[in-house]
Structure formats: structure tokens, C-alpha cells
Amino acid sequence: DIQMTQSPSSLSASVGDRVTITCRASQGFSNYLAWYQQKPGKVPKLLIYAASTLQSGVPSRFSGSGSGTDFTLTISSLQPEDVATYYCQKYNSAPYTFGQGTKLQIK
Amino acid sequence: EVQLVESGGGLVQPGRSLRLSCAASGFTFDDYGMHWVRQAPGKGLEWVSGISWNSGSIDYADSVKGRFTISRDNAKNSLYLQMDSLRAADTALYYCAKGDRVLDYWGQGTLVTVSS
Numbered sequence: 001d002i003q004m005t006q007s008p009s010s011l012s013a014s015v016g017d018r019v020t021i022t023c024r025a026s027q028g029f030s031n032y033l034a035w036y037q038q039k040p041g042k043v044p045k046l047l048i049y050a051a052s053t054l055q056s057g058v059p060s061r062f063s064g065s066g067s068g069t070d071f072t073l074t075i076s077s078l079q080p081e082d083v084a085t086y087y088c089q090k091y092n093s094a095p096y097t098f099g100q101g102t103k104l105q106i107k
Numbered sequence: 108e109v110q111l112v113e114s115g116g117g118l119v120q121p122g123r124s125l126r127l128s129c130a131a132s133g134f135t136f137d138d139y140g141m142h143w144v145r146q147a148p149g150k151g152l153e154w155v156s157g158i159s160w161n162s163g164s165i166d167y168a169d170s171v172k173g174r175f176t177i178s179r180d181n182a183k184n185s186l187y188l189q190m191d192s193l194r195a196a197d198t199a200l201y202y203c204a205k206g207d208r209v210l211d212y213w214g215q216g217t218l219v220t221v222s223s
Contacts, residue, residue, distance in 0.1 A: 087151065095154055095167075096154040
């Protein structure tokens, strides 16, 4: 099975910073990659699918890129409400494995 | 408005069984695949199982294969997860999620605690 590894596991950044989270797959699978945001105590929310397509209603400061084995989630200007744990997930075929998560905090 | 409401969680002894349900509304249930995802306390998300719109395709994580059974009743707009031979490691918040493969709506979850 394909393993998904996110880096870093946690990071702290200042409001207004550009933040990048990386997700690496143990084998390539085109662009069948989604990103989810889970705020503390809340339900996960879909941010991006097909590696770079923004889900409806998601702020444009979020963007995704990548294909094959290496993917990134970028927040262009960090806002206080972006404090959350972010997960990538592969969905080319089962099992639809999640990365271990990246916890984002405000410095 | 899409709503997914899970139920059936609770405290159960190791080796026993539990059946989770997810009641769906606000969308055409039988147009979409559905999934179960779990989250152990303080841990990350773990995909558990998925079922296609017509139950023709069913998949499981290796960690639950042979012990859990996913099913759906399109007439009742409901998704189920039969969990047998439960282990302490199955303790988690279990989410029901809508989507063929991309999970665009999630329920609030139902907590399953496996302990003697």
C-alpha cells in the first residue's frame, strides 16, 4: 500500500506569513490527492481536491500543487482562523490513506 | 443542506460487537459513495471503509478487514458499519463521510470506546 508522509508534523508561523506543507507518497499516483483542514474540536473540512482544485467556499489564500509523489498545500497569507491540523489524503484507489497531519499554530 | 448524523457508538468490551449508523439527508443518497473514517483520541484521521452508490464496490483498511462490514440502505438513506471482534485499538470517534472518493461532507461522529 502507498504511504503518505507529511512534513513538517507541526509548525508555528506569524500572521501574514506564507506557509507551505508538504505531502509525499511512497509511490506515484497522478493528482488524486485531497487536503483537509481540521480545526480544534471540529469536523474535518475538504479544502482541495485533484491536488490543486479549491473546494467551493474555501478562501483563495489556500492553494495546492503537485503530481506523482510530491504535493504541497500553501497558505499565501496566514490568518488566525487558519490554526488547525491539515491532512493530505490519496484517493486514486483503496486504501484511501491519510497523511499523519500537520499541526499549524500562530507564533 | 447536507446532513450526516452518526449513531450507535458507546462503551463495549473487547471481543464484542457494535453497529454504527449514519442517517443522511439533503442530497440524493444513492448518487454517491460513502465512507467511514475514524480518529483515535488525540490522533490523526484513519480511513476505515468505503462503499459505492450501489454497494457494488466495497473496500476496507487492512486494520479492520475481516472484522468490520460496511453496508447501506438506499431506501432509508442510511449507511452502516458492523464492527465485530472489537479491540482496544478500535477506540475512536467514527465519522461518516459523503463522496465517491473525495470526502466533501462529514458528520459530527460517534464515539466508540472498547474497554473492559
